[in-house]
Amino acid sequence: MKRALVLYSGGLDSILTVEILLREGFTVSAYHAILPFEDKPINFSHLFSKDITIIKDNISMKEYKNVLLNPKFGYGKALNPCIDCKIFIFKRAKQIFEDKGYDVFATGEVAGERPMSQRFRALNIIEEQTNLRRKILRPLSAKVLPQTIYEEKGIVERAHLYGIKGRKRDIQIELAKEFNVRYYPQPAGGCLLTDKEIAKRLKQFIKRKIPITNTVAKLINRGRIFPFENGILLVGRNEYDNKKIEIYKDKHILLYPSHRKGPNGIIFGQINLELAGAIIARYSDNNLNTDIIVEKNNYKDTLNVRPLSKQETRSLIL
Numbered sequence: 001m002k003r004a005l006v007l008y009s010g011g012l013d014s015i016l017t018v019e020i021l022l023r024e025g026f027t028v029s030a031y032h033a034i035l036p037f038e039d040k041p042i043n044f045s046h047l048f049s050k051d052i053t054i055i056k057d058n059i060s061m062k063e064y065k066n067v068l069l070n071p072k073f074g075y076g077k078a079l080n081p082c083i084d085c086k087i088f089i090f091k092r093a094k095q096i097f098e099d100k101g102y103d104v105f106a107t108g109e110v111a112g113e114r115p116m117s118q119r120f121r122a123l124n125i126i127e128e129q130t131n132l133r134r135k136i137l138r139p140l141s142a143k144v145l146p147q148t149i150y151e152e153k154g155i156v157e158r159a160h161l162y163g164i165k166g167r168k169r170d171i172q173i174e175l176a177k178e179f180n181v182r183y184y185p186q187p188a189g190g191c192l193l194t195d196k197e198i199a200k201r202l203k204q205f206i207k208r209k210i211p212i213t214n215t216v217a218k219l220i221n222r223g224r225i226f227p228f229e230n231g232i233l234l235v236g237r238n239e240y241d242n243k244k245i246e247i248y249k250d251k252h253i254l255l256y257p258s259h260r261k262g263p264n265g266i267i268f269g270q271i272n273l274e275l276a277g278a279i280i281a282r283y284s285d286n287n288l289n290t291d292i293i294v295e296k297n298n299y300k301d302t303l304n305v306r307p308l309s310k311q312e313t314r315s316l317i318l
Contacts, residue, residue, distance in 0.1 A: 001025075001026075001027050002024075002025060002026045002027065002103045002104070002155060003026060003027045003028075003029070003100075003101075003102045003103050003104070004021045004026040004027070004028050004029070004102060004103065004104040004105075004106050004137075005028075005029050005031055005055075005093065005096065005097045005100070005102040005104070005105055005106070006018055006021065006028055006029070006030050006031065006106045006107070006108070007031050007032075007033075007089070007090070007093055007106070007107040007108070008030035008031060008032045008042075008047075008054075008108075009032070009042070009108065010032070010042035010043055010044070010185065011108065011184070011185055011187070012169070012172050012173075012176060012181070012184040012185070012187075013108030013109070013110055013113075013140060013172060014030075014107070014108035015046055015108075015176075015181055015184055016108065016139075016140060016172060016175050016176065016179065016181070017106055017107065017108040017138075017139050017140065018030060018046075018047065018050070018052065019175075019179040019181065020139040020140075020160075020161070020162075021104070021106060021139065021156075022050065023160075023179075024156055024157070024160060026103075026104065028050070028052050028053075029052065029053040029054075029055055029100075029102070030044075030047055030052055030053070030054050030055065031055045031057065031093045031096060032044075032054065032055070032056055032057065033057045033059055033089045033092065033093070034056055034057060034058045034059060035059055035064060035085075035089075035191065036059060036060065036061040036064050036214055036217035036218070037191055037192040037193055037217050037220070038191065038192075039192055039218075039221060043185070045183075046181065046183070046184070055096065057092060057093075059092075060214060061212060061213050061214045061216070061217050064088070065212060067081055067084050067085055067088045068081060068193075068212065069206070069212070071083070071084040071085075072084055073125065076115070076116045076194060077194070077196065078193060078194050078195060078196045078198065078199035079193050079198070079199035079202055079203070080116070080191065080193040080194040080199075081193070082114070082116040082117035082122075082194075083116060083117050083122050083125060083126065085117075086117050086122075086126050087125075087126055087129045087130055090126060090130045090132065090136075091130050093105070094130060094131075094132060103150070103155055104137050104150050104155060104156060105132065105135055105136055105137065106136070106137040106138070106139060107136060107137075107138055108138075108139075108140060109123065109138045109140075109141065110138070110140050110141050110164050110165065110166075110172075111123065111138070111141040111144055111145060111164075111165040111166075112165045112166045112167065113165075113166065113167050120145075123136075123138075123145070134146065134147070134148050134149050134152075135148065135149060135150075136148070137150050137151075137156065139156075139161045139162060140161075140162050140164045140172070141162065141163065141164050141165055142158060142161035142162065142163070143158065143161060143162060143163030144163045144164075144165050162175075169187065192220065192221055195221075198220055198221055200318070201220055201221075201225050201318065202216075202220060204225065204227045204232060204318060205232060205268065208227070208229075208230060208231065208232065208269055210231070210232060210268050210269045215248045215251060215252065215268075216268065218244070218248075219234055219244060219245065219248070219266070222234065222236065222237075222241045222244050222245065223235050223236045223237050223241045223245065223263070224237060224317055224318075225317070225318040226276075226279060226316050226317055226318065227318055228269075228271045228272075228275075230269050230270045230271065231267060231268055231269025231270045231271035232267070232268045232269060232271070233265055233266070233267055233268075233271055233276050233279060234265065234266050234268070235263050235264075235265045235279060235280065235283060236263040236264045236265070237263070241263070241264070242256075242263060242264040245264040245265070245266045246264055248266060249266075249295055249296065249297075250296075250297055252266050252267055252268065252296070253266070253267040253273075253294060253295070253296045254266055254294075254295045254296065255267070255273075255276055255277055255280050255292055255293065255294055255295075256280065256292070256293055256295075257280060257281065257284040257285075257290055257291070257292060257293070258290075258291035258292070258293050258302065259284070259285070259291075261284055261285040262280060262281070262283055262284025262285060262290075263280060263283045263284070265279065265280045273294060273303060274303055274305055277290075277292035277294070277303040277305040278305045278306060278307060278308045279308055279313060279316065280292050281305050281306070281307035281308070282307045282308040282309075282310075282312075282313050284307070288307075289304055289305065289306055289307075290304070290305060290307060291303070291304055292304075292305055
């Protein structure tokens with residue numbers, strides 16, 4: 001039985017790639033890299049009914065840091081190192097591909113669909129940098145790309161593949177109907193790093209030489225950011241933010257009103273605790289002096305602070 005490893009994002013293109021290879025008689029394994037900045041769970045339900053092996057690869061910020069901070073091929077419009085990111089992921093998947101002896105290495109990439117990482121030149125760079133020249137099968141765009149060794153050897157029939165290019169999804173939507181794929185996510189703008197507001201926040205950490213850790217990656221799109229000379233205070237906007245922030249209290253200083261009617265705050269780097277407490281108090285339900293709990297691990301202290309005014313707070317927020 002022929003075996004294919006498919007790099008799976010959970011989007012329509014990767015779903016269709018799985019379907020195409022199943023139709024061609026392959027046993028399919030779906031590889032999904034879980035990046036530090038991934039903020040939405042991937043729905044694998046489409047694969048469950050297909051008896052497909054799912055390989056989840058949890059990537060730490062420590063492993064990913066160099067890709068983020070020192071991309072050889074630069075950034076997109078925000079802080080997105082798309083080409084370097086693809087190279088990083090493909091190299092990890094390639095190791096599994098070789099170790100497990102798969103017959104085909106495939107992705108759902110469509111030529112020209114993404115402005116940075118799926119241009120024809122970018123596809124060539126990725127193949128060169130991963131030593132996968134002519135070894136990445138892109139079934140949706142195969143007919144507008146050079147022939148792969150899999151097609152050359154007859155492992156997969158080129159005539160059964162497609163020649164899609166560009167950003168329109170009309171053909172993919174028609175293919176979804178043919179394959180009876182009823183539920184799939186709508187196209188998104190990319191990962192968090194493509195968001196200019198997220199990039200603005202991350203640059204505040206980089207400027208202050210605050211390590212970009214897993215905690216930073218998971219909280220970067222949460223709450224309000226208050227940058228100071230040597231540190232950053234992140235303050236929750238709602239109950240969901242507060243719950244997310246509290247998860248990381250063992251590694252960072254957590255601040256919150258003693259009556260719990262207000263936000264959680266978390267400190268990265270070093271900042272004045274009383275000023276941080278005054279900002280937390282500003283968003284609590286008490287307009288008078290407020291007791292703010294300062295907590296880390298099993299240590300707790302209490303600050304009695306005057307809440308900042310709206311005008312004072314507005315001058316500090318990012």
